[in-house]
Amino acid sequence: MKRIGIIGVGEIGRAIVDGLCDGVEEPPEIYLSPRGARTAAELSQQYPNVRVCTDNQDVVNRCELVILAVRPQERAEALAGLRIGSDRVAASVMTGVAISELRRTLGTGAPVVRAIPLPAARERQSVTVTCPSHTAVDDLFGHLGGTLPVADEATLNVYQALTATLTTHYWYLATLTAWAARQGIPAEDADRYVRGLFQGVGHALSDETRSLHQLAADHETPKGANERIRTTWFDTANSDALGKALDALLSDLK
Ligand SMILES: NC(=O)c1ccc[n+]([C@@H]2O[C@H](COP(=O)([O-])OP(=O)(O)OC[C@H]3O[C@@H](n4cnc5c(N)ncnc54)[C@H](OP(=O)(O)O)[C@@H]3O)[C@@H](O)[C@H]2O)c1
The missing domain is CATH 3.40.50.720 (NAD(P)-binding Rossmann-like Domain)
Incomplete structure (x- = not known):
């Protein structure tokens, strides 16, 4: 066209x-x-x-x-x-x-x-x-x-629900930055550091030969700090809450 x-x-x-x-x-x-x-x-x-x-x-x-x-x-x-x-x-x-x-x-x-x-x-x-x-x-x-x-549109709606998680991701990063600032780190340093940290994630995601779980494992030492935050914060309750929010959105999109 x-x-x-x-x-x-x-x-x-x-x-x-x-x-x-x-x-x-x-x-x-x-x-x-x-x-x-x-x-x-x-x-x-x-x-x-x-x-x-x-x-x-x-x-x-x-x-x-x-x-x-x-x-x-x-x-x-x-x-x-x-x-x-x-x-x-x-x-x-x-x-x-x-x-x-x-x-x-x-x-x-x-x-x-x-x-x-x-x-x-x-x-x-x-x-x-x-x-x-x-x-x-x-x-x-x-x-x-x-x-x-x-x-079909039912399938499109599932993808539509996924796109609705994008700004939450930015807020997650902003929340990390604000937490660091509360620990006394200058806000601009925390901001710069968090951006750099997660730009690395963006880069790693482009390697489609590694599954998302493999990528997580690549960055996680058994019983280390990453595993600790993942399992204590992104626990079953948190994961279920996210699933429920997506279910509710999908039902409205229908
Ligand atoms: N943003 C995204 O990432 C994204 C991604 C996929 C799909 N979408 C969808 O794309 C649509 C637009 O989203 P957006 O984020 O681009 O919104 P937006 O930035 O608010 O833009 C909407 C535009 O529509 C114009 N508009 C309003 N009434 C109009 C009319 N009668 N005739 C012609 N233009 C009119 C507005 O003009 P005025 O400024 O003059 O009001 C504004 O420029 C939404 O339906 C959204 O669901 C958005």
Whole structure:
């Protein structure tokens, strides 16, 4: 697809545009909705292949594949009255919005696909779950780190629940840093140290020949300090609580 439209130019819209354009020799033409005006203006100044449209219908009219990326609570306003011809493809990245609902709202015969791009699309490192598989959508996200097509929305929802754990991970790191600061370590030193510690984890994760449990074992001395924190803090009760929170989210996503 040579002409991509994006309705809703916020965090994830920007990540997609950056991933498709930054340092790319022949990027696609990209048409942005006018809302999210500041981000849209910045992107159109940054990349010559990116243009801001007059309204959402103008985005659809100009593109072959339109990405719907508004916040779920704003979908009614953003999609009301939008006409997407059956020669277009619609890819929704909106969390928890079912294909059946999108079809009803849009009243279109066009293929409607759901996708879960990650912010790492910016660095072309997002493995994007798609459902149902569609060549144009899978190809687009293939350029942004890879595509993982799944057969049904129940499966997509499980992946969606996993993505909801991402910010908890940052808060975990912030909590460690705050604890160190309470022990009298300058906050900026603690921050720098914790970032360095966990950048190593990111690097180790790229070795897919080692299972996650093997990676943990690689970093753990039997009866040592890591094992002590893992078993005393991330104990069965903690692990069960996480499982229950994910179960509840999954049930809401259904
Ligand atoms: N962030 C992520 O990592 C991520 C990952 C996967 C999926 N998603 C999904 O992607 C969607 C967007 O998330 P986000 O984090 O990018 O949100 P965001 O940063 O808040 O961006 C949403 C954008 O939609 C714009 N918008 C609101 N109403 C609109 C309308 N009627 N027409 C056109 N644009 C409109 C907003 O413009 P204004 O600023 O003018 O209000 C804003 O720029 C959500 O449904 C989310 O579930 C997000």
